[in-house]
Amino acid sequence: MSEVLRLEDLTIQIAGLRAVDQLGFAVEAGQIVSLIGPNGAGKTTTFNAISGYMRPTAGRVFLFGEDVTGLSPDRIAQRGLVRSFQRTSVFAGCTVFDNLLTGLHLRGRSGVLQALLRGTGFRREEEELRAQAHAMLGFLGLQSRADELASSLSYGEQRLLGVGLALAAQPRVLLLDEPAAGLNPSETDAFKEMVRRIRDSGVTVLLVEHDMHMVMSISDHIVVLNHGKRIATGGPKAIQQDPEVIRAYLGSGLQHAQA
Numbered sequence: 001m002s003e004v005l006r007l008e009d010l011t012i013q014i015a016g017l018r019a020v021d022q023l024g025f026a027v028e029a030g031q032i033v034s035l036i037g038p039n040g041a042g043k044t045t046t047f048n049a050i051s052g053y054m055r056p057t058a059g060r061v062f063l064f065g066e067d068v069t070g071l072s073p074d075r076i077a078q079r080g081l082v083r084s085f086q087r088t089s090v091f092a093g094c095t096v097f098d099n100l101l102t103g104l105h106l107r108g109r110s111g112v113l114q115a116l117l118r119g120t121g122f123r124r125e126e127e128e129l130r131a132q133a134h135a136m137l138g139f140l141g142l143q144s145r146a147d148e149l150a151s152s153l154s155y156g157e158q159r160l161l162g163v164g165l166a167l168a169a170q171p172r173v174l175l176l177d178e179p180a181a182g183l184n185p186s187e188t189d190a191f192k193e194m195v196r197r198i199r200d201s202g203v204t205v206l207l208v209e210h211d212m213h214m215v216m217s218i219s220d221h222i223v224v225l226n227h228g229k230r231i232a233t234g235g236p237k238a239i240q241q242d243p244e245v246i247r248a249y250l251g252s253g254l255q256h257a258q259a
């Protein structure tokens, strides 16, 4: 197995607090890896540092073996790592199809000049992107909503679309920050299936999530944080039996996670 991401001694100090404290872990290609821990454990801050939204105080982030510490989100996305945010980030006034098409255009090769000149290259690319947007609608299960405004989608559908926009950048590694927050049980199931399909399509997924049922059922590997430090790492079974994890985080939620 090859390694796609590695954190070494990552430390992030915010206003005198060590939000992330000498954190290290590696992510293997083709896996779903979850980062879990109590509120304030440092999960989102870790995501911010990996994706370039926050510069670490110390430590390093390696993506496909290359040191990407401190690079901008754009440059990190160019190297294949893209994140979705806790809040939905779709273009509310556009249709679902146009949202995806716009996302794909941002990745497309044709520049403004070519678009204005409407050259053959542009038309060919436009057709290709429209076909890709249709394929993506199918992947997301949103075909029947293609012509609806994004603002008229249910909350769960908007989150699916948000992930679609992140996928439009054709990442090799996708970071999902609390994708199941606010979803009802059937939306959560649909989301889980989609995350598995994303993994099976060859994209490595790093997930921050509080829904332990979801985490335990889809993760290949789990990293547990508490007070910015890694307190455990392993497969779902080992994590659910780890005394320190139970004490710090799972506690009474464990029975629910195993249900």
Ligand SMILES: Nc1ncnc2c1ncn2[C@@H]1O[C@H](COP(=O)(O)OP(=O)(O)OP(=O)(O)O)[C@@H](O)[C@H]1O
Pocket: 014, 015, 017, 019, 037, 038, 039, 040, 041, 042, 043, 044, 045, 046
């Ligand atoms: N911009 C900020 N200013 C001040 N403190 C911050 C800031 N961002 C994060 N923190 C602090 O850093 C610590 C880690 O926060 P972080 O959001 O990374 O935790 P989390 O594990 O993602 O929590 P949650 O599960 O609640 O989303 C917390 O103590 C938080 O209060």
